[in-house]
Amino acid sequence: MSTELLAPLDLAFWHLESDTHPMHLGALAVFSPVAGVTRQDLLELLGTRAAAIPRLRMRVRDVLLPVGGAAWFADKDFDVHRHVRRAVLGRGDFMAEATRLAGELMEQPLERGRPPWQMYLLDGAGDGPFAVLVKLHHALADGMRAVAIGAGIFDQVAAAGTGRGAVRRRAPLPPRPWLPGPYEVAGMALDRIGDVGRALGVGASVVRASRLDLRGTTALTATSSGTRRLATVDLDAGAVQRIRRAEGGTANDVLLAVVAGALRRWMLGRGDLPAADPRALVPVSRRRPGGAVTGNRLSAYLLDLPVGEPDARERLRLVRTAMERNKAAGPMRGAGALAVLADQLPALAHRFGAPLAGSAARMLFDILVTSVPLPRSALSLGGCPLRAVYPMAPLARGQSLAIALSTYGGQVQVGLVADGKALPDLDRLSSAVHDELRELGSLLPTVPAPA
Template sequence: VAIGAGILDQLAAPSARRRRPVPPRSWLPGPRQVAGFARDRVGELTRAVGIGASVMRASRLELGAGSALAADSSGTRRLATAVLDHEDVQRIRRAEGGTANDVLLAVVAGGLRRWLLERESRIPGAEPRALVPVSRRRPGAPPGSGNKLSAYLLGLPVAEPDPLARLAAVRTAMDRNKAAGPGRGAGAVALLADQLPPLAHRFGAPLAGNAARILFDLLVTSVPLPRSQLSLGGCPLRAIHPMAPLARGQSLAIAMSTYGGRVHIGLVADGKAVPDLDRLAESFGQELADLLGASAAR
């Protein structure tokens, strides 16, 4: 996101500050550096073993996947978008508690329920499990380079018919995840590309590729954007829809960004497994309206 936003007018202005040249350093390591390298490599291997063990423990859990959400890749993609009113989300948050992200996750759960009932006339026996990435950056810390991510696993309560009860279930589960912290639980090891040190990538890549099918059924991520109005060449940016990648063996990924008083949702699906992606996108607006109405009535 930071790289893409760098072309926009507000962020593309060249910095007036220039970096001082760094004097050349010898490539020959000293004794302390050699000792430090060895210590780091041992630490990396220990982390890799720990991550692998966590995935194996998680794989013993009973993780269910709805038939519409798990499919071998057909090599095709289908895209859809939806737009929600951010003020409606905030009204629900103020009335029911929790966070705006809790409300959006409940909207996703309700939208999936509508969609599954329309296409399959039934709800899967096990809750679809969402991988919800979270940032491990401390508030106020400098951006730095790369992503610092962990993740929570969240069972989406699609079997619950009451929209307010769905929101309460999501809030309870997310509060439990937050109390445990982003470094704990099976969700913390799902983003193995970020967790594995370089030395372990060679051994961890196959494990990471298969972990998605084992650990979660779909990705639901919130992508932060600048709060200020952005423009390109003087033309205002009115909407931006994030698109998340599909994990191996999965057919749906959902990404959300709040910008300009709207929540912009981007959906990416396997073209063969989810030919009716537009209908799923429409269901989110209907679900938000029902949730807002139920909250106001109470």
């Protein structure tokens, strides 16, 4: 793969990171064991398949032009054994131990001088289940791109890729010259001036369209401690669909309403129900079908989660109405379209402006809630069937919680990532998520409540 400049949004994520605030996303995949496949076999298989994915052999380096820019370069010293490791869980409940250790591993920043990713084989006691934790820097992938990269470890994808373990890729780009001629330099400068003007225009239209109000301090805001605590929830996807059919809207509307109700339960239990509803950033992919899958392609909707509304069905109606309004405006025009600005700003602005922009995130929204699409077919690793995948979203600076959801095997798997010091009671929130879906289903006479 040839040299490739970081896309503007990737560059923004790269510069948003600090030693105390890592910017990687991840997933915890849980597998059932099969006889005859050892943990060492699986570790070697992970390494072989990861090494066969060209994107995972790339590292980031600064470039001379554009000023402030960076590019992906092949790592000449790449050694997959630096990235794929084994970790043994303590004795006890498997998921409790897996999420505890995964939280500790997610705290650790990725080494920026190497390809920015890690995989860990989390080995449970005896012949029980095992898990694979995948960490990818947000500059390397958004949710959909992370799925495309991570899928390369599975048997079905590796076989389809003739053993290379990767999804379809675009043709390599020709190398970019280090020293452009004087006419190209002048053209690049004019382009940057035009980019700034377009960015200002987009920003002004976003503010006018949404009448942005800045957020105050809530239970979901906290000074970043660099610590991470994880929790997982399994929801019945069939129950979600039954509620959707009864009440209208989309399955995502139902899940957002469940998140709102769970936050209400949790906040009431803490005696900390806010006067104003917390605002969620709901990412939206801007990828075109059949288009390139490299780089982040995101915009987002902003949604006020109705935690102040005591009735679960009314919460769902409020969420559905607000999301329909967001979709009518489109992800490129609403308040959540601020990510579009990153595509218009010059690289130098990202280098010096990213820390300020990162600190300002909590002024625009309180929590990230994202859905990550997964393949519908059954997947396995070395013949060991995949049981569940819990996605993990990165935390914005100054925020204490991010929620990601995916659907696989008839279940909606929810991954909750929290600042470990700010939310020591994360397990109470994960229980509230399950309880909220059960209550919402019980309120609908035609919808059986989940078991």
